[in-house]
Amino acid sequence: MITTIALLKARDGLSRDEFIDYYEKHHVPLILSIAPSPDHYAATTCQRPANAASPPTST
Incomplete structure (x- = not known):
């Protein structure tokens, strides 16, 4: 079995939902x-x- 895990980051301005x-x-x-x-x-x-604190924003 192959397991794949992906960590994804949302584009700025996009809500989690x-x-x-x-x-x-x-x-x-x-x-x-x-x-x-x-x-x-x-x-x-x-x-x-x-x-939790807000995540850091990119500059």
Whole structure:
């Protein structure tokens, strides 16, 4: 079995929900259309704790 893990960063100005929605509705179908279908696909997203500091912004 081959396991792939990808860490993705959203484009500046894109909310977390918008990023997840775009990834699931655009990137996943694109990859599945050009690559062999995996036996199993699972996506897990991390939740930022409510008291966590905002991520640094790029300059």
